[in-house]
Amino acid sequence: MNFEEWVSKPLLREFGIATPEGAAFDNPQAARAAFQGPCTVKAQVPAGARGKAGGIKFAFSPEEAFEAAAGILGSTISGHHVERVLVEEKVEIEQELYAAVLTDRTNRCPSILFSAAGGVDVENMAASRESAMHSLQVDILNGFSLEQAEKLVADTGIGTAEGLVAETLTRLYAAYRSLDAELLEINPLAVTKDGRVVALDCKFTLDDASVARQPGLAGKGAPESRTDLERAAAKEGLRLIQLDGSVGILANGAGLTMTTMDAVAHFGGSPANFLEIGGDAYTKAEPALRIVLSQPGVKSLLVNFCGAFARTDVMAAGVVKAWKRLNPAIPAFFSVHGTGEEKAVALIRDELGIEPFDRMDDAVKAAVAAAGSKP
């Protein structure tokens, strides 16, 4: 789950990291009324490189603050509709640094990233600049000490305010741990002309598996772009990714569901969705089928089960029940193997009069043929 700057900066302040004075507004009148001196007006969208896209403007009078906010609000930045601007005091910058703590999946530990060359789009950093990125893997059982931070800062050689910057890094790590962050990034971290260390931006991603134990944060995340049907599926506890193909897919387990989509594409068809009912969701075949069938453009249904934990007889019973009730006009093709297979096959054969295919590939080919050629 991602958090916009206006939400994540107050979180940094709770951990003792300074940010510019400011507030977020959804209308230009409020931005004008809040003017107290030279300020920055920033579009609040979950995307990087906002400056280049015209999402960051400076204002030196109330009227300029109004105009900047009016120009940014309602515009589209990197595909996101801007609904809010952050108006902040303009800071006199001496030096721009980069600091982040992230979950390092290769080394299976938190890593600190620090560079004297901040302010740029780090993802697009040229190789020569990337060499200026210093990193430190943290032993999560021992934490990240001030001594380690001081050494990292000294090794990077920023020259000014090293003590304050090192302290900021330890606070950033404390915030990362307390907030169950996947990424907490400050770019730029500014050393100001008057010697303060201030976070000018903040990117915060919360670990999706930790949302439940961070109840204070869950409601503040940037909304995910989801279709109505994806939202309806989520309400049923199902993970749907809606695509625009014509073969509806129902399978168990993430790996098998992706594989089923691959097979549909391999034989010349186009998958209509990713919807898996594996794991604990294997009892949800009935709502899952209802969701797949309600998707426009679905011309055939492919049911591919390979049961391990998920019992195919339980899933088949759900599909049969829903199929009979909804009585859809499209053809369905089954491949069923694994736990509960015999019962599942008998159920589909007896109740629906459909003979499951022995080979998955044959079921896929038949479903693709029935959906017809690509539109």
Place this chain on the structure above:
Amino acid sequence: MILRSHHRILVFGATGRQGTFWTGEMIKYGARVVGAVNPRKAGETHLGLPVLGSAADAAGEFEVALMFVPPGAARDAVIDACEAGARLIVCLAEHIPVHDVMEMLAAARLHGSLVAGPNTAGLVTPGESFAGIMPAFNDAMFRPGTVGVISRSGSLGALACLNLSRRGFGQSTFFGVGGDQIIGTTTREALELLDHDPGTSAVVICGEIGGNAEEEAAEYASGMSKPVIAFIAGRASPPGKKMGHAGALVDGGTGSYASKRCSLEASGVAVANLPGELPELIAAAVQAA
């Protein structure tokens, strides 16, 4: 380590609904289950097994700990098992907070315990033992043999084993590494295990998009004399979406199907377009070797 019939297994959460079903199946299959752990039911007997309050009560009397515990309790359970000397911990839970995963893996490293998972379907050594939620008892799917199978996904791993068994290729072992972003045994580490296993003559990797597990494994495979073949799920998946598994995400150019397939093929690993092609590729690879 590869799960063997002599390994003594302690099952955390064996008293729950799923724990009871699968532990019962494991016992029927011949797995050497020696006890259950549930602090709230310590002193009771379940499935004929003593229920212990903590793994410490069985220290020195088990090698493998299997975790049927919910995500919020996984970290403490894994740490309990490593402190009690578990050599191998199989962690099934999905959606464990990632900071907890990093803590439990750090503790496991400290104690020299190997962790399979989280978010694994478990381990199967056909004809000997199994630990987890794979239908080892389904003899159309699992048969004793010499092909080692590594999979990030339980359902896809099951399909791969089914395809192999149907064409006469039994398995030396099935190793579910798990679908999470951060896991205790990576595909590369599992490949190394199977490379050193005298009972394994060839390896099948069932990978998926996201991360760089397959690229790392490809690097190791290039130095192996045993044949390795692979299937990678997610070729038709859109980028920027988590495809069910926390680890299955193509993000900013990393983790793509093309990158994985290229790395594997450059290392001499034949890549199947679909799981149905695995038996032919294995037959060709074994013949060539």
